[in-house]
Amino acid sequence: MTTTQLIQQIQTKKSFLCIGLDVDLEKIPPHLLASEDPIFEFNKAIIDATHDLCVSYKPNTAFYEAYGVKGWMALQRTIDYLNQNYPEQFTIADAKRGDIGNTSGRYAKAFFEDMAFDSVTVAPYMGKDSVEPFLEFEGKHTILLALTSNEGAFDFQTLTCDNQELYKKVIATSKGWKNSQQLMYVVGATKAEYLAEIRQIIPDSFLLVPGVGAQGGSLEEVWHYGKNDSVGLLVNSSRGIIYAASGLDFAEKAREEALKLQQEMAKLLA
């Protein structure tokens, strides 16, 4: 999917919502556990109930790997279901991968070719040759961790390195990498005020913003500091939506939570 198509989706749906599909079998409605593939059944129900309210789905691979081969199969079924039924959705494999060149290339193949995700999140610590193999895939996007939503972000990301905080250095340096126009960046909603300075370095790039909802970030602040002329934001909510209820009406309740965020977004977009 191109960035232009993503922007069109945002305008059409009046939403820049991304829904995180972080499936924990201990949290999903108990009645689903009897099915053959509870993870996929849960995702399918959530997707069917919310697809018109969001522009993106983001499964975090950790939740699938935690269930071994079965989890991996459920992830494959989920992305296949999305690509077949809702190809207008921008799909994100939240994998936070990164390795030396030839090895990063294997991860890129896994997520872009075999699973056909539109994008994958990547960690910057290993530098240029760990990220460029992802950028080689045309029409795909690489979402680089810049400033994450957790407390540990202050351990290294905000250290001053050569007169610039590390996360800014990461963003600025990455602009010089091959095919850097395919980069997007993760910036946590819990650090919304940082977005203004980030926008000075990358005015045009899309930002994936986790941390609204359960982690305490504010949508309005993210909008205020982070938006650009073509919106430039994907705001993620996971637990707040998908675990809104655990009864037979879980998908309906998830829709209600997604609708609240979408309506808030529509107001901001107006």
Add this chain to the structure above:
Amino acid sequence: MTTTQLIQQIQTKKSFLCIGLDVDLEKIPPHLLASEDPIFEFNKAIIDATHDLCVSYKPNTAFYEAYGVKGWMALQRTIDYLNQNYPEQFTIADAKRGDIGNTSGRYAKAFFEDMAFDSVTVAPYMGKDSVEPFLEFEGKHTILLALTSNEGAFDFQTLTCDNQELYKKVIATSKGWKNSQQLMYVVGATKAEYLAEIRQIIPDSFLLVPGVGAQGGSLEEVWHYGKNDSVGLLVNSSRGIIYAASGLDFAEKAREEALKLQQEMAKLLA
């Protein structure tokens, strides 16, 4: 496996060799491709031919994920085979994971509980709460990326942050994390001279050293700058051993390459 047990293995086998199981179907002997699970068959043959010469095996997860569900199954079969037949081997899931706390906990569960690896490599960018969930697992080791073997290591890892290079800051900071005695560190052999300064910060920790062989690092230099009183080194070789030959004799040739390294190590240990 405890560190004491690992040190005993090193002394018994006169080897601190780790063999990287980075299986690429385009590089393995063509005759294996006819088997039902060529990745596992390749690994099994390499392991059976080399287990007395090394103390550790390290599959890099990228190579398995690149083959989707089949790859994941082959990884599971490989670790099961190792745990059942060669429990004295220190097993490393080279996964370079890291995410916010509860999510890192899912990765830790996947690699430590379900797959029963002895250790997993973890990226430091997201800080303390992204690493500590791995350190919660007793008897398991978390191998933190410090200074990697690739060119991109110079993009961020060697930046001066608060009067100290970032990789040193990462190492020094991590010493304050809960259960930090279960930490080991990745330091590339291609940057062997850096090992002396690293040893000043962590004299006692084990270092996993990739980059000897195909990537150009020198075993002697790694030993010179990196060893401590209990050796404290695991030196990895992947391609140089496992792809030594592609005929019917591939395992035998792999053994020959492993033997060369083991004999060099025995001399250094003497």
